[in-house]
Every structure is written in C-alpha cells, then in structure tokens.
Amino acid sequence: MDKAMADSVISWLIGMLMDKAKEKVDSWLGVPEDIKKLRRTLRSFQSVLDAENRRIEDKAVNDWLMELKDVLYDADDLLDEWRAEKCTPGEPPLKRVKRNISSISFRNVVGNKIKDLNDRLVVIIFLESKGFFLLVLFCFSLFLHPQQVPQVSRITSPTMKSDMVGEQLEDDAMALMKQLTKQDPSKNVVVLAIVGIGGIGKTTLAKKVFNDGKIKASFRTTIWVCVSQKFSETDLLRNIVTGAGGSHGGEQSRSQLEPAVERLLRGNKFLLVLDDVWGAQIWDDLLRNPLQGGAAGSRVLVTTRNAGIARQMKAAHVHEMKLLPPEDGWSLLCKKVTTNAEDERDAQDLKDTGMKIVEKCGGLPLAIKSIGGHIVNLTKRHESVRTLLVEGSRGIVGDVDDSLKNLVRLRVLHLMHTNIESISHYIGNLIHLRYLDVSHSHITELPESICNLTNLQFLILKGCFKLTQIPQGIDRLLNLRTLDCKDTDLESLPCGIGRLKHLNELVGFVMDTPTGSCPLEELGSLQELRYLSVDRLGRAWLEAEPGRDTSVLKGNHKLKNLHLHCLSTLTSDCHTEEEIERMEKVLDVALHPPSSVVSLSLDGFGLRYPSWMASASISSLLPNIRRLELIYCLHWPLLPPLGKLPSLEFLEIVGADAVTTIGPEFFGCEVAATGHDRERNSKLPSSSSPPPPPSLFPKLRQLELWNMTNMEVWDWVAEGFAMRRLDKLVLENCPKLKSLPEGLIRQATCLTTLDLSDVCALKSIRGFPSVKELSTSGESDLEIVADLPALEFLNLGTYRRRNNHLPEWLAQQSFTTLQRLDVRGTTQILRRCLQNGADWPMIERFPKFSIEDGRGNYINYIKHSCTFDTNLVDDDAVFAAVAAEEEEEEEEEEVNEL
Template identity: 45%
Template sequence: MAMVVEAFVSGLLNALGDLAMEEADALLGVPGEIQRLQRTLRTIRHVLRDAERRRIEDEAIDDWLRELKDAMYDADDILDECRVQTEKKPTERAGATKRRRFSWFSGFRRQVELTHEIGARIRELNRRLEEISARRTAFDLRAYSDRKPTSRVSRKTSPVLESDIVGTGMEEDARDLVELLTTEDSRSNILVLAIVGIGGIGKTTLAQKVFHDDRTKASFRRSMWVCVSQEFVDSDVLRDILAGAGGSDGGARSRALLEPVVESLLRGNKFLLVLDDVWSEHIWEDLLRNPLQGGAAGSRVLVTTRNEGIARRMKAVHIHRMKLLPLHDGWSLLCKKVAHGDDEERDARSLAAIGLKIVEKCDGLPLAIKTIGGVLCTKGLSRRAWEQVLRSAAWSQTGLPEGVKGALYLSYEDLPSQLKQCFLYCAMFPEDYIHLRQYLIQFWIAEGFVQAAGDLTPEAAGEEYYRELVRRSLLQPHPMYHDQFGCTMHDLLRSLAHFLTRDESLFVKDVQQGWKSAASAKLRRVSVIAPGTQRIQPILDAIKKQESVRALLLERTSVSETDVNDHLRKLRRLRVLHLADTRILRLPQHIGELIHLSVVKLHNLRSLDLEYVPVEGFPSGIGRLQHLNVLRGLVVNTGRAWCSLEEVSNLRRLRWLAISKLERAWAAAEPGEAAAKGLRNNQDLEWVEMHCSPCRADTAPPSFGFAEEEMERIERVFDTALHPLSSLDKLEIQHFFGRRYPTWLTTASVGLLLPNLRRLVLVDCRLCPWLPPLGKLPSLEFLRIRRASAVVAIGSEFLGCEAAGGKRRSSSPVLFPKLTELWFDGMMNWEEWRWGVAEDDEVAAAMPRLSHLHLVDCPRLRDLPEALSRHATALTRMQIKGVGALKSICGFSAMKRLQIHDESGLESVSDLPALEFLEVSNNKMSSLPKWLVTGLQAQFTALQRLDIEGSSQLLRSCLQNGEEWPRISHVPIVYIQDDQHKYIYYIRSSSTAYTNLKEHSDDHGKKVNEDQEQDMDDSQGDEAGEARLDSFLAPIPQDRRAVRKPPWANLCLCALNEAVANPFDCTDTPDRSNSPTK
C-alpha cells in the first residue's frame, strides 16, 4: 500500500507533537481528545511491521490493516484542518472584515460550526481507533522496536556508477550478437532477432552493451530504442520510433497519422529498432511490420522478451537464451555493490562463505543480487548482520506477483517505513518512466512521506531518501541525466510496488479498461498517462465519486479546463495535482478550495514549475507564497498586475529559481530603484537560471541589434536586481547582452561572494570581450562557456591573477582549485589562450584537478597554453572538435583518452605517455596524418585502442596489404570506419578482424583469423576499380570453427536491445523519451 501504515502512524505522532495542544483543545472544544489520539497511535504502531508483512498471505489481517489505514487517512485529514485553523490569525478565524458587521457575524457563526464539526470528528475517530486497536490481539502480532532510517548512516560510495557486467560470459555473448546484427543476409530486408530470459536476468544489460558497440553504431544509419511494456499504446510506440530516429511527429497523436510519417522517415534507410520487454507478438504483426517494410537491406529488429513463444511467432532468425549468473560471478557482482577500496574488498572476502550462500538464494538473477547488495551496504561488513540477512523470513515470502523473488521483497522489507512509501509511490507511473528527482521529491513531500529532522529542510531530506533508493538499486540512474537527476525503476520492482499498492492506487494507460477499476475501489491516488486520442471523460466521472483521492496525475491526456473544473471541487482531500502535456492553459477555477494541495497549491505551495510554458508573466502576489521552494519559468513583465523581481526577493525559502525575459526588468524599475536588495533575502537559494530573450535572427555583430542604452540598462539590472547569495551552488546565464559581465561576477572578491558555487554555465553572452576571474571561485567543479562571440583572447584575467611588481599574484595559492570539467564551445572568434602565469609568478598551482577538457567549434584557436600541461596534471580526457587552426597538443602526462575531430591543421601530438585511447575523425582524410604516424611509431607507447573515421580510400589503405597497415598493426584494438559506414574492427590479441565490406566476408559473416589467412587470387579483378583486400579478411578455416562455433552456426532466432543518450550535453534540459535503463 502506498500508505505504509507504520510510517503513517509515525508521521501522525510527529504532527500531533508539533500541534499547539492547548490552543487546539480550546479552539476545537475537545479537551484531552488529541492526547487520547496520541496514546492510541503509540499502542498500535509497534505491531504494524509484522502486520504489513503477514497481510500478503492472511486476508483477515489485510482487512484489519485496510480498516486501520482508512482511519489513519481520516486522522490525517482532520489534523490538516486543525493546522489550518490554528495557523490562522484570530481575525481570520473570526471572519472579521472592516467592511460589514454582518460579514463579521456570519463568518464567526460559520467558524463556530466548523470547529464544532472538527471536534466531533476527533471524538468519533478516537472511538474507531480504540475499537480497531482492541482487535489486534486476535492476530498474535509481534512487536518490533522503532528503526531509524538507514539513509542517514549509509556508507559513502563513489558517485560513479559501477558496471553491472561481471565475468566473461556477457562479453562473449555481446560479441556474438553484434556479429549477427551486422552480418549481411539476403533472406529479407528486415530480420528479427531476440534475447529471451526470465525477468531480472540481465536481458537489457546485454542489449545495452550490444546496442552501443562501435560496430553496431557504424552499421546502421538510424538506431531506435522503444520500451514496450505489457499495455502498450500504438501511438506511443510510433512516436518513440520517430523520436529515436530523429524525426518529429508534428503534433500527430493517432496511429493513422503517425504510421505514414514513420514509413517515410525509414524508407530506404538501414535501421536498427530495439523493442524492449515485449509481451505480445501483436506489436510486430499488427502494428510495425507494414510501416517498417521500406527499410533498406540489412535492417534489424531486436527484441527482448520473457516468452520464447513470442520470439518464434515474430519469426526471429536467432534466439539468444539468457543463462543464470554462475555462483562465482554472482559473488563478484555482490562484492562490487558492498565493497569499495582495497580494505573493504579484503573485509568482504572474509565473509565469502556467508556471501556465497546469500548469492545462492538469489537464484542467479543479477537484479536480485544488486538489490540484496543494496541491503548489505547499509549493514556494514559485519558477519552478524550478514547472517541476519541470510536468515530473514522474507526470502520465503509467498503470495508475491509472478517473477518477483523473495530477494526483491526482502530489499523492500528492509527499508525504513518512510522510504517504503517513497518506493511504492513509483508504481503511479508507467514502466520505464523516467522519474525526475526534483518532481518526485515534491510529490513525496506533498503526501507527507518525508520527515525532516534537525535543521534539514524537507527537500534536503527528500534528496537523502532519493539517493538511498539509488544506493539500494531500487531506482536506477538514467545515463542521460547528470548527477542522478533522472531515474527509472526495473519492471519487476515496479510490479512489486504495484502489487503492494493495488488496494488504493490506480495507474491508467488504457482509459477504456481503467475507468471500471476507478469506480470499484476506494482510491487515494489516481494516475492517468494516456494518449490524447483517448476519451478521458468516463474515468473522470468515476474519479469524481472518489472523494478520498489525495493525488491526481493527468499526463498527455485530452483533459480540458472544463473537465477539471467540473470535478475538482469534489476532491477536497487532494494534495497533489499534476497536469502535464494537456490542453489546460490556466489554473482550474476551484483550485483555491483545495486547502491540502501541496504541489500545485496556493496556501503552502512548495513547487511552481512552468518552464517551457508560453506564459506572458506571473500574477502579482507570488511573494505571498512563503513556502515556495522551486520557481521555474518565471517571466518578467512590467505591468502592475504582474509579479516583480522585488516580490521574488521576499520568497525566503526559495532554492531553485529560473527567470526569463530579464530585458523587461529595466522598464519595471528606473536606475537606482531596481530592487536594490537583489536576491540577498533569498538565503537558501542554491540554483539560479537567468535568461534574457535570444537575439533576433536578422541581427549581426558587433551589437546584434541592441542600442547602447539597452546594453547599459541590462548591465544595471544584473548588477543590482540579480545580485546572488553565497549559498549559490549552480548558476546559469543565457543571452546576456551587456558589454561586460555583472560586477558581482567580475570583482576580485568573487570567490568571497560565491564561495559555494560548483557549477557555472555562460551561454550566448555575445558582447562580453573578457571573461570574469573565475579561477578565484574556490568550489567551482564544472564550467561551460558557450558562444562567447566577442572573445578573441583569454589571458590571466580568466585565472584571476593581478599584476604586481612585474609578477602575477593571486589572493589564493591555487586557481580553479576544484575544477574537474571545462568546456569552451562555439567560440567562433577566439584566437589566443594565454595562461598568464609564468614560472616565477607567485601562484602555486592552477586547475590541479581538471580531468576533462572540451574544445568544440573554436575554429581560430591556434595554440593551447604551454603552462596548461604543467598545471593541469590530472587531465585524463580531452575532446578537440572543430578547432581547425590548432597546431599542437603536447606534454599532458596523465592523458588517457584523446578525441580529435576535423583538425586538418594539426601538426604535432606528442609527449602523451599515458595515452590509451585515441580517436581521429575527418571524413576528407585519405591517409594517416603525419602527426599520427609519428606518434604511432614512437610516442604512443601505452596506446590500447585506435579509432579512425575517414574516407573509403583511407579504410582500404589500412588493410593488411595496404600502405597504412604496417603503421597500425601493433595497436591492440583498431577500429576504422568510412563515410559510407563501412568498417574494419581488428583485435590483435586474438588475431581477429570484423568487417562489413562485402568483398572481404565469407559466406557467413565477417570474422577472420590473421594467423591462418589464405591468400586469394588477385587475378580475379576488381569491381568498380577497387583493389581486392581478401588477403586481410580470409575465411575461417574449418579446424578453427570446430574449436568455437560462430553464433550463426545454429541459426534459430536471436535478439537484443537498448540505448543510452549523450551524457555530456549539460546545457539543454533533456526530454523524457524512452531509453535503455534496466
């Protein structure tokens, strides 16, 4: 149940403790009743954990808990009303007004009636609870002492997510499947393959590895990933295909309109389509077969499914059957979860005997092992704690949904009660839904699930809850999102959550089926996420009768303002109202009557997010929302009826602010009047996004159409009205059109003003010729500067050095002391990067922690500072793309990975002794550049892999008899691709090569053996004047095939799937389209 009774009772007791007892007793006329309620709740709560476990198998206990839960909800509603009454000012309670005596009298009488009604309900509630409590003895329930949430004491682990792949089996399976995917086959334009196995066995993990293999990427023009789910909707699947293929649905919602768009987009293209978690072959036979038939030869459809029969009925040409994880590999995976560092690994090995028994209970399922590892992470490396886990009764829990093992229930059972509620809340969303951290936490807070202790705000406590669920592998971070901002839930865990919430929560994807369920149960939460083509009125009519509903989520539906207005006034207990991607353009008429509403509410509103909503401004009065924590999408407007910047400064609890059209602010306040306090009152502000409107498309440098007066005014607005606080953690400025950055960013004391700033993004500040002294920011970890068109040179001002007596000095001995990632992007006029710190300057170090450097689209930059390699000693990854004037990259002793794209002017790459991975890309490149030849001969001694993308001429010259072959043959792994997606993939250790060049493949595919190659007769001639390369890619001898059969030797049916988006794009908010995550 989404409301875990144990947690609810604890929450109610906390709420009662916070209530002003004497005032409440006097106001409500119920002396002693609130204390009586406290005593009853304390009596009940110690047996609730046992009751919740046994309710799965015992119907009588289930009925008892359901009755108790109903009483708890009523108690929560009454307490909320008590809080509303006791928080009101005396004049508000009396209904007093200065206008009429009659209004005062009528308001007073109504208030007396209301308080009497609440008092009577409290007395009746106590009677009910005492009767329910008395019946608990009939069930012989065991009492447990309170447990504190373990999220406060979990050991710290690395934020970098470890790979779930252990052992060699997965690697070999992935290689075989890639080979099958990329093998030419003349039987059909489109072939279906499948991966089959039980839930949680790792189908998606294998598919991810295959999908992102370099050979897979090179072989298909378009690659798409679709998460299907049991109750898939035709139009959703088609829209996901369009999104994955880089197309647009043009606003179409119906299958009839979307099918021809899909067919047109894929016609003539060689594509890979992954269908993840297929439950019915009808998705292929009835929906996708026809619109996909126009794909080019070699197109593939990859399926993951639990049912081999589905794969056969889809006529798959190969089935890969997943095997259970061997015991020793399972132990390795468990150790990855519980041990970090040599000391902990040594301690974990001492627990191997118990650990192997625990792994054995997980039945070879990676998901089960990971979640049990999450449990053990909270226990420490203690033999006694591990033995308790091994002996837990939850392993043998019966009555669970199909496929859900006892290990998964144990992982849930081990959660503190508050975290149980947060976990169960995720059942409100569809399979593979991407939960965004900020919004999920706001839902939890609105429902009362988050209990903040000490000085923690509810939002900070919610962050801890969220990260604890991630650490326990109950939520899986999505690779498209930075810092675990987006997560998904595995479908087996969602199945468990859905099962445990079945009696009070309803998720609807098919409205025709869902409205019957909505009418038959006493619901507390309803989520409808359905295509706009479905008529939603029946389910709204059913919900209107459910006055107990506390959360209503309507996403991607055809619901209108009229629909909501007609139904909201009945849902008086609503705490969460989520309206996303609907036709609603304004707040519903009766929203002010919903006194409990917390996420789109007015009284205690904590989060107001209208980002990407085309509003003209916010109404005046926003400043009265004193609980507001998140305000995004705020649009500046100058009229008196609109919210001003001064109002924003009154929001003392604000943590996240995104504000746009700041150029309007100067009209709201003349110079000297412009909200001089700035944001100084917002003491908790951590994340600020400041946006002006983009430049008009018809404008050009140097002024981009702005008058001098306009530029001066926007500078004053940023200097005064937007002066930030020392609490700031993240700052983004976009489209600023002043000629200088704000004074608070350019002052020499910027490090004192912004001591906690970790992330800074400056985008389209096109008129500022100099960068601020950002090296003085003591906590800065991530910096991205994008499209700073006026910057020609960067020098010592960027580091934050001042000249004194001929030397450069800094108030800090270390500049950019914590910077780990630096981006310069779209700097079209940038020519010179001077370090500005000489050997004898009084600066101890600069950028000592820098590990990632990205230079993208900076075509005029000629050189990297010589001192960069001397100071940035931790630099391990560098991306150089579109920096055509750059001459050399030298002297980076720690560099392990280097990506160079389109750099025709590069002359030297040297002194990179640690370089392991080198990627070189230029479609016009017909031979290896001189710097690369020199480096391969003597410089790149640690190189493990070389990736090259060039012309078809270069590809052929890298074959064994080609001109370039001797220069690359010593590299352990070589991958070469041309602009026609032809490739060669060479592995030196096994003397193996793969290719999709037809004239160099045998009858089955691409795998060849160099040691046993057979020379072919060159006299057979060339096709289209191309040289024969068979000597490099000879067929595999029969004796070699007998040792290890290639995967096509036993063709039956085969499959795969999954994808990951680019994690490096840090400026644009990513969408929530489907992507492989399990």
C-alpha cells in the first residue's frame, strides 16, 4: 500500500464517524442510503485487507485483521441478500407487487443489520479506546516502510500448557531427567541436547522436564530462553539475567551483560534451557565463558533440529526424538478436538477415521495438532465456511447434499472429478455462491434452483460428458462472468444468454437445433465478451436468414479470443448443395471476427476458407491477430492468403489433407504476379519506379504444420521478403514433402529451431545460417545435414528397426559448433554407442552425448571430463532377446497404423 492509499483509508475512518454523528436514517426508507454507505465501507477497507498478503507476525494486528475480515464478509453477505430480494428478472407484475408489500419487514430487518454492521466496524477500528487506533496506524506503517519492519522471532514459554500425551513422552522425560541429574565429576557445566525434525515435540519434552518438581528441586536456578533462528545477543543475555532473578539495570551492550550473567550464575547450580537453537556459535562465541563459573551439576539443555549443532556444542548426551506411535497420536488428536466427556465419547466412534488422520500425519505431533485445530475451527465456524472443495472423491453425494443444507454462506464450491450425477435443489439457497465448478464429473442435469444464484460469477461445466441440457432460467444469473460448457453433450443453450451482460467468457456456445433455442444473434448483446468458442457450426444453415449481411460479432469490440468448431464434415453426403451454400454464407458473414480479435481458431471449417480470409484487405479486417490455428480443415484445396496479416506471430495448420502444394497464394501474392503483372509492369514508362517488394508474414515467429499428409511441394514467393522474424519451424507427419523451400533458407535469417518428425521424403537439411537446435524423429530418408554453422543442439529420435544405427550423415560432417547430441533409439543403437561399439568413433568427438531406449537403458558421455556412464549390460544373449522384442513391437505398430 502506498502513502496515498493509506491517507485515503485514514480519511475514511474520520469521515465515517462524522457521517454517523450527523445522519440517522429511517430503518425502512434509509436502507438504500445505508447500502451505499456499506459499499463505500467495503471499498475503503479492501486496501487494509491487503495486509494479509504481507509477512506481519504481530498477533494483535493479525487478530484485528481477522475480525475485520469476518465483519466485511458478513457485510458482503448482507449485500447479497439485498440484491437477491431486490431484483428478479422477468417477474410477473402481480407477483412483484406482493413481494414489495412483504419486503417492508425485510427492509426493516436489513436496515437494522446494516446499521449494526457499521457500528461493528467503528468498534473494530477504535475498540472503545484510542490506543488501538495506534495499532491501526502501526499496520499502515508496515506498508509505508516495509524495510523497517523487524523480524519477529518465534517465542516459547515453559509455562504454556502442552497438549502432548502418551507413554512415549513419559518414558522420554524420565530418561532425560535421569541424564540431567546424573553426576559428572569431570566438569561443572554439562551440555545435553534434544534433536529432531521440526514439529516432532522437542520443545514439549523440554517443557515437561523443565516443569517437573524433581528438576525444580535439583537446581537452584532454572532459566528458559527461546533462541530461534534470528536472535539478538543482547536480548538473549538480558533474558538469562532476568530468568536468573537479576536485573540488567538498563545495560545495552554485550560487554556489560556478559559480566552480569557471570556474577549471577557463579557458584550457582543452574539449569538453562536454550530452545530452538540454529547455530553452535551461540555456545562457542557467546555463552560458554559466562557460564563456566556455575556450580557442579549445572546443566545446559539445548533443543535443535540439527544433530551437528549438538556435536559442535560437545553435548554429553543427545536425545533423538521419535515419531509418535499411532495410539499416542490418536490420544493427542482427541485431546485437541474434544472439550468435555461427551465429546470424548463421540470421538471414540470416529477412531478409525482418526487413526487414518494420524497415519497421514506420519506420527508428527505438530501436524496432528494442526489438523486437530483445523477440525475444531471448522466445527466452531461450520455455518461460516465459504469454500467447499470435493475433488476426485467417490460416494460423497449424501455428504454434498448435507453440506448444501448447512453451509449457507458458501461462496466457492468445487465438485471436480467426482462421480456425482446430480446436485440437490438446496443449492438454490446458497445465495452467496460466486464460483461453482463441477467439471469432469458425472453430472447429468443441473437443478432449476441454480438459477436463483444471482451472485454467481463462474459456472464451470467443462468435461461433463453426460450433461445434455442446462436450466432454462440461466438468464437470471445476471452477474455471471464465465460460462464454460466445453466438452459437454449439450444439444443447445437456452434462450436469454444475451441478457448476461457481464459475461466475459463463453466456452461452448452450441448452435441451436431445428426446434430452436438460443439464436446466434444473442451473441451480439454480449458486449463484455473477451473469450468465445462456438461449437457445432455444422448446424449453421439453420441460422441462415435471407438478407443477413452483417456479423453478429460486429459490436463485440472487447473480444480477444474466438474459437469456431464445426465438428460435422460439410459434404454433399450430409447436406444438399443449397444447405452447404447457406452454411458458408453464415460463416462468411454472421461470424466474421471483429477487428479486436487477437487469437483465432477454426476447427473443421467447411469446404473452403471464409471469404474474409481471402479478402485483399485482410490486413485491415484482422489487424490484431497474433495467433491463428486452422485445425482439420480437411477439404480446403489451398491455404488462405495469410502473409499480409500485420500482427501474426504464431500460425498452426493441422490436417489440411486436400492441400498438395503451398504456393505464392499462401503468402498473399497472386500467381499472376510473376506472369501477367510482370509483363504489364514492363510496359510502364521507364521513369516509373516499381513499388518496393512487400514484407510478408512480417511478425511471424512460429510456424507449425501438422498432419499435412498430401503436401508434396512448398514454393516460396517470387518477389518480396517473407518470414524474416521466423524463430521456430515445426513439421510433423508431412510424409510427402521432398524439400524445404530455398526462399526459407535465404530469408528466414532468424530461424533458430527446426523440429521435424515423420517428414519421410525429405532428403536434405542444409544452408540454414542461424539454426541452433535441430530435432528429427520418426521415419526419415535424410541423406544430407550440412552447412549449419550455428548448430549447438541436435536431437535424434529413431524408433524403427530399419534405422538401428546412427545416421551416416552424422559422420560425414564435423559439426564443430555442436555442444550436445541427444538420441532416442533402440537398444541395438545403444549397444553400437558403447565404447567398443561401431558408432563410438563418431560419438567421442562431441562435447556431450546422451542416448536412451525407452526401456530404462541409457548412456551419458561428457568429453571434457572423460565421463562415460551407462547401465547397459553388454551381453549377446540379452541383446538377442531384446532385438526380437523390438522387432515384434515394430510389426505390431505397423499393423496398428494400417
């Protein structure tokens, strides 16, 4: 929080009191004014709540923040109730009159509650004293001067009551007390240590021993000091002086305090407990000398997580803490969660569950106590629970129904990955619910009562593959920001989606059926949309209307991400020629993307690409497109002319099976540009200078072509420059492509990553001056890889038996800049890479080399350190068996492909 924000909050604190003094509003008529005041209160205090995100360890400040947060939640809940009562869309007039009459009493109740909340806020700020206001200002100072906030150390006290129980604790205490009182004539002051991981009970054991009557009787002076990780030497010495019954008289320096400690403990039999020690220097550099004057039998007991510290402090005895046995853990859990005999009896009925909790805690006392405390808090605040997370659970339907009845203040409900098939109608009572996620569950329907959740902002139905419809009244969810229906089986969406004016994200809008549901036109009303995906565009012909010439998305100026999915193949086998024509018109016109779109995805899109993609003015129609995905547009004979998109950075084309050639049209250049236009230009007067060559794909950084199974030729543009900023090229399953275009080699001077997989017909990769990383895998007929002067990383993936050797071109070139060679191959290739193998001579010159076979076998080699590491056993019989297995696996794979 900056100073201006802090000043505004403090000003509000004063202003609210002035408003309270001069204004008293009627309980009924004044509710709207008090609502406004409460909203102002919430906004003002939001900045204060940001303190929770800071490391504030002052308990008073944290308690104050927690109390403030509770009141603000109550206030927000009350505003929810007010909104729910005030507004019911589409309500009949007669019913509205009746509700207004009945709401008089509601207004009185709400008015009183609001005034009470405002009063509670005042009390929280001042707590009926001016002193606490200084604490509030201290809270602000933590934000204004965070560098001045001191690190507050962990503090323990021997007088704090312990929750620990069990036979193990008693046995450990007896053994430790025996060591503490054991005579050692060799020295007066002896160090003992308790060692164990954090939370295992070191401090608890030390307290039990420290407070035992026999120990008190055995030592004249007992002192308890908590050291912690960051300690002050002077504070530590002052605490010892005070614990020994002395007074430090205001001494501030170590040189003054050390003699005081020595005077107090000289000739005195003492027990000093140093709890939570993090370094041996506390003994060697600070305490050893002042304590040496203690009487015979004096002891220093140290608790530490590090056994090495105990050894450095020359501890005569080290007690290593053990994890709690299950029964002791259960006793500790019971003690933490029960307060009376009746609770203890009830707890015994849940022992099986409790023992599972103890087991999950691994016998660690701190974990058991933390879980116990959490259970207590949940019990005390059951009605105030605001988040319920049920993920990946089975058989929880009844528990969820009970929760929906009781947890009336829920704001967040997660039911992801559960086997729940329906939700109780009680969910309609959760008027404070903001977030509902039932994604990837078995749910088949949603109750109509869900439409009562007027404060709901997120409804996540993603992956509910059994869900076929959603309630008709969904248009009443006026505060909805996200509706995600991706990967569901919805046939349609109800009418009225266009009334959800705050919707930012609509995933899985389903084109309506012949019977009609939500029409496409309703999308035009969603002016706040940032993300939209439309499914089942194969039904688009149902939406086509004569005379439609504008896009329903024309006014969606905030839309950034648009995804259009056809799913059904538009062929004459499925639709008549007239239907296909109407569909394409809808796709050409009605779903024309607005110019604001940044990411566009077309999936299974018709027999041809949309007309707006072929437009000569595509650069002005789609000026902001940075990411474009064309997925399984199986019937497009040519790729659309995309080269003039001014902002395009990422282009992915998948499964364009009908494309055999990528030519100049892809770059946005007419084929005639090299023929007719050239002849026409030659007839221009000599004084006329030709226009400068165009820059095509000017910002493209990544190009990916996947599953282009019939592409044989990739031509470049005859004129101009293209893909000058291309950084990464991915070609996956393009089996017929025979060569990479020369223009790519000449012009893509920023290309650093080349990733090729199953580009079977490609014979050579050469001449790329900037490529640093090259990956090849799958079937390949590569014969030449050369003239790659910047190559640093080479990744080879070889799975077929016919390629059971490293490629020959690897030996033909020097690859002087190569830093690392990684190979994924067969076990037979691995054997050839052993130091006595056939391929070792070509491998040993590379700085780093690694190979694995997918069966757990590997070789790692580092040249400069002469490191060769492998787990491969060079055994002929073993290799013969493995070779037979690999051959069988390859044959099965080939059959599966066929």
